[in-house]
Amino acid sequence: MPEPLLVAQNLCKTFTSRGRRVTALDDVSLTLAPGETLGLVGASGSGKSTLARVLLRLLPADAGAVRLLGEDWFQLRGRALRTRRRAIQMVFQDPLAAFNPRATIGGVLADPLRIHALADRAARPMQVGALLEQVGLPASYAARSIHEVSGGERQRVAIARALAARPSLIVFDEPVSALDQSIRSEILRLITELQKSEGLTYLFIAHDLAVVRLVSHRVAIMESGRIVETGPTPQIIDNPQSSAGRALVAAVPRLALRLPS
Numbered sequence: 001m002p003e004p005l006l007v008a009q010n011l012c013k014t015f016t017s018r019g020r021r022v023t024a025l026d027d028v029s030l031t032l033a034p035g036e037t038l039g040l041v042g043a044s045g046s047g048k049s050t051l052a053r054v055l056l057r058l059l060p061a062d063a064g065a066v067r068l069l070g071e072d073w074f075q076l077r078g079r080a081l082r083t084r085r086r087a088i089q090m091v092f093q094d095p096l097a098a099f100n101p102r103a104t105i106g107g108v109l110a111d112p113l114r115i116h117a118l119a120d121r122a123a124r125p126m127q128v129g130a131l132l133e134q135v136g137l138p139a140s141y142a143a144r145s146i147h148e149v150s151g152g153e154r155q156r157v158a159i160a161r162a163l164a165a166r167p168s169l170i171v172f173d174e175p176v177s178a179l180d181q182s183i184r185s186e187i188l189r190l191i192t193e194l195q196k197s198e199g200l201t202y203l204f205i206a207h208d209l210a211v212v213r214l215v216s217h218r219v220a221i222m223e224s225g226r227i228v229e230t231g232p233t234p235q236i237i238d239n240p241q242s243s244a245g246r247a248l249v250a251a252v253p254r255l256a257l258r259l260p261s
């Protein structure tokens with residue numbers, strides 16, 4: 001068994017808003033092996049995005065620890081933190097919210113190359129072109145504004161930006177929820193192909209089990225801030241043990257749950 005890429009142990013996070021306490025993460029532990037996809041699925045408000053934000057250190061945990069690539073991730077500071085940061089990238093549901101609205105696509109993709117010193121100025125345009133082609137877009141898209149392309153193309157740009165940092169792990173938070181069905185399948189295919197060609201590890205978050213099962217080797221089910229069930233995808237779909245798992249399976253038409261042969 002290879003050493004896990006990421007081990008999260010006993011993560012807790014509570015929010016207080018208008019005097020009300022909400023436990024968003026309640027003792028969450030999970031492991032990601034290199035090259036696998038863990039699908040994280042659960043109803044709205046179950047804590048999926050909070051877990052993603054805590055794992056990326058966009059939000060501090062109240063308690064718990066994460067080992068990433070053998071290091072104590074929450075304890076890293078300064079240069080060591082900056083270096084390690086590029087190992088985890090995130091792709092959001094709405095990439096527009098994550099991009100500078102005035103930026104060109106070339107600018108969006110050149111940023112991580114510059115920030116992480118992965119390519120000098122002269123080499124960046126070629127690398128940007130290569131990244132675009134890797135996600136199925138023409139290199140000429142570099143000159144376009146992020147507003148000039150479709151939702152599916154924008155999501156390809158978001159994936160290319162994540163790839164630019166040469167990460168080990170990509171966290172996808174509802175990456176296809178805003179897309180039409182046909183575009184959705186194309187993006188899911190791209191995501192699985194890139195995993196194989198680049199040897200990437202994924203945490204794939206969605207509320208829809210039909211989407212999660214297409215890409216995930218294992219599934220974890222969240223309910224009220226806890227992971228209530230985890231196991232290989234076919235096992236969870238055929239025989240969910242938790243009430244949250246049974247509800248998620250029941251919410252999807254039988255046909256949509258057939259695993260591809």
Ligand SMILES: Nc1ncnc2c1ncn2[C@@H]1O[C@H](COP(=O)(O)OP(=O)(O)OP(=O)(O)O)[C@@H](O)[C@H]1O
Nearest residue numbers: 015017022024043044045046047048049050051207
């Ligand atoms: N910044 C915040 N302040 C207060 N409460 C928050 C904050 N962020 C999240 N919460 C609460 O924490 C709980 C978990 O939210 P979270 O967004 O992680 O769930 P989720 O499973 O990702 O939901 P969705 O599928 O709707 O995105 C919810 O009750 C939510 O209202």
